[in-house]
Amino acid sequence: xxxxxxxxxxxxxxxxxRGLEDLTxxxxxxEVFGYLGPNGAGKTTTIRLLLDVIRPTSGRATVLGAGTRxxxxxxxxxxxxxxxxxEGRERARNYLQFLADVRGGVSRGRIDxxxxxxxxxxxxxxxxxxxxxxxxxxxxQAFMHEPELLILxxxxxxxxxxxxxxxxxxxxxxxxxxxxxxxxSHVLAxxxxxxxxxxxxxxxxxxxxxxxxxxxxxxVRHVELHFDAPVPRESFDGLPGVRDVVVQGTSLRCTIDGxxxxxxKAAARYTVVHMVSAEPDLEEIFLTYYSEEEGRHAHAGx
Amino acid sequence: xxxxxxxSLGEYRRALIGWTVGLCAFLGMYISIxxxxxxxPETFSKQAIAKYPGAFKDLMGGMSDIATGxxxxxxxxxxxxxxxxxxxCAAILGNRAIAGPEEAKTxxxxxxxxxxxxxxxxxxWAALALGLLAVALVTLAVAxxxxxxxxxxxxxxxxxxxxxxxxxxxxxxxxxTLCVGAAFGRKQVALAVVGVWGVAGYIVETMxxxxxxxxxxxxxxxxxxxxxxxxxxxGWPYGDYLVLLGATAVLLMTALLAFERRDVGV
Numbered sequence: 001x002x003x004x005x006x007x008x009x010x011x012x013x014x015x016x017x018r019g020l021e022d023l024t025x026x027x028x029x030x031e032v033f034g035y036l037g038p039n040g041a042g043k044t045t046t047i048r049l050l051l052d053v054i055r056p057t058s059g060r061a062t063v064l065g066a067g068t069r070x071x072x073x074x075x076x077x078x079x080x081x082x083x084x085x086x087e088g089r090e091r092a093r094n095y096l097q098f099l100a101d102v103r104g105g106v107s108r109g110r111i112d113x114x115x116x117x118x119x120x121x122x123x124x125x126x127x128x129x130x131x132x133x134x135x136x137x138x139x140x141q142a143f144m145h146e147p148e149l150l151i152l153x154x155x156x157x158x159x160x161x162x163x164x165x166x167x168x169x170x171x172x173x174x175x176x177x178x179x180x181x182x183x184x185s186h187v188l189a190x191x192x193x194x195x196x197x198x199x200x201x202x203x204x205x206x207x208x209x210x211x212x213x214x215x216x217x218x219x220v221r222h223v224e225l226h227f228d229a230p231v232p233r234e235s236f237d238g239l240p241g242v243r244d245v246v247v248q249g250t251s252l253r254c255t256i257d258g259x260x261x262x263x264x265k266a267a268a269r270y271t272v273v274h275m276v277s278a279e280p281d282l283e284e285i286f287l288t289y290y291s292e293e294e295g296r297h298a299h300a301g302x
Numbered sequence: 303x304x305x306x307x308x309x310s311l312g313e314y315r316r317a318l319i320g321w322t323v324g325l326c327a328f329l330g331m332y333i334s335i336x337x338x339x340x341x342x343p344e345t346f347s348k349q350a351i352a353k354y355p356g357a358f359k360d361l362m363g364g365m366s367d368i369a370t371g372x373x374x375x376x377x378x379x380x381x382x383x384x385x386x387x388x389x390x391c392a393a394i395l396g397n398r399a400i401a402g403p404e405e406a407k408t409x410x411x412x413x414x415x416x417x418x419x420x421x422x423x424x425x426x427w428a429a430l431a432l433g434l435l436a437v438a439l440v441t442l443a444v445a446x447x448x449x450x451x452x453x454x455x456x457x458x459x460x461x462x463x464x465x466x467x468x469x470x471x472x473x474x475x476x477x478x479t480l481c482v483g484a485a486f487g488r489k490q491v492a493l494a495v496v497g498v499w500g501v502a503g504y505i506v507e508t509m510x511x512x513x514x515x516x517x518x519x520x521x522x523x524x525x526x527x528x529x530x531x532x533x534x535x536x537g538w539p540y541g542d543y544l545v546l547l548g549a550t551a552v553l554l555m556t557a558l559l560a561f562e563r564r565d566v567g568v
């Protein structure tokens with residue numbers, strides 16, 4: 001299977017300022033790829049390079065098997081810009097119809113169906129749309145022609161939680177239909193429920209590409225156990241993957257990396273009356289990547 | 303009509319209507335004053351005109367025959383104010399093609415449509431040219447109607463030749479705005495270039511007639527190719543008009559090349 005998005009040494013400098021350096025990335029057909037990083041890390045630069053809004057300083061990129069300079073390929077892409085601007089007196093519905101016509105048309109009723117799902121009012125003039133409604137119009141135009149590749153830059157910004165859920169459902173449907181999705185975010189929580197893989201970009205460089213499942217496996221978990229009687233701390237010392245153990249009378253708190261197996265087996269020797277395990281915090285592991293990378297850079301610089 | 307031309311014309315519509323109404327009101331009012339002036343020949347008698355400073359008369363295109371229909375029409379409509387207002391209209395519309403949407407950040411989504419950049423720019427330009435043509439046609443009708451109502455006795459052929467020149471001049475300036483906007487993506491830069499070239503070009507063309515030191519600069523002034531042939535008097539200055547058209551084509555080519563290789567919205 002050929003990659004939907006493929007970049008090799010893709011680099012973009014704005015004058016002397018680094019936008020993106022040496023990005024080599026492959027996005028496979030049918031996957032949801034979360035592209036993560038803090039603001040200004042190079043996410044939007046990457047996306048604009050893929051859509052030929054800006055031109056690379058060096059390196060190359062192909063999208064859907066064609067070079068990014070080929071305009072025809074863009075009919076098969078749905079794009080939501082990170083800074084979506086909609087202006088003027090034109091009504092949202094007419095604008096969507098215009099975009100649909102240029103892209104070669106959309107199936108009948110598709111725009112209305114999406115508008116209903118996202119609860120968007122398309123009779124409003126574009127200059128008068130609220131931020132949330134602009135984002136909805138942006139999502140409708142990205143999804144309406146059922147593109148093979150969706151490129152969504154910070155798609156959930158400005159959406160209320162209910163609409164976010166609907167949006168995630170739309171992403172899942174697109175994946176079920178075999179389409180590929182590249183979505184960026186600065187928080188992992190926004191993409192972890194739909195993404196198959198995540199790429200982490202920082203200061204213009206791709207730091208890591210990870211399977212979400214593997215990330216979850218390695219995720220940090222905070223666990224709290226309550227026993228019917230005080231437990232000796234020593235029984236929990238030196239367990240593999242268990243750290244920060246605090247014993248206070250009948251309760252024990254600790255952090256586990258990865259599997260909870262060793263802790264469970266150790267605790268099984270006592271009577272457990274209550275157990276609390278927080279959702280694996282992927283954010284934390286995500287941040288470890290950052291600090292590790294930072295440490296390495298600091299080290300190299302010293 | 304291609305989708306993008308239609309869409310752009312839709313975006314220009316309100317501005318086009320506004321400028322057409324404004325230009326027509328200007329032409330109608332100024333031309334109709336001619337009739338009342340004729341009732342009071344003192345205003346523009348030879349003696350009265352002689353009192354104006356020479357440089358002012360140069361700037362106003364001579365004014366030697368302002369008491370005639372043709373001279374008056376040239377002085378009020380085709381010499382300074384008409385081209386000035388119409389050029390402002392062209393510059394504002396020219397900025398709507400690329401620089402305006404780019405600054406407003408709406409251009410990004412348009413660029414990601416399956417249209418190549420050359421076609422995008424050409425269709426935006428075509429909409430600009432068609433819009434300016436529409437304004438030119440309506441104002442031509444008003445200028446013709448008002449001048450015949452005021453008994454100016456200027457033949458239609460002369461008005462048509464002068465008005466065509468006016469259209470070519472504003473098409474040049476509109477294309478110039480579009481070109482600078484396409485190259486730099488900034489409205490202010492485009493307006494500055496048009497303002498400086500337009501005003502300097504006008505001064506050089508009018509004052510250069512009597513100041514030898516700057517006379518050669520007239521060749522660089524777009525206004526030269528509009529005013530020098532005196533179309534209202536002498537009919538079609540084909541050569542001059544071809545220069546304006548050719549310069550417009552060069553600007554359009556430059557815009558295409560510059561826009562093709564530029565990062566948008568950075």
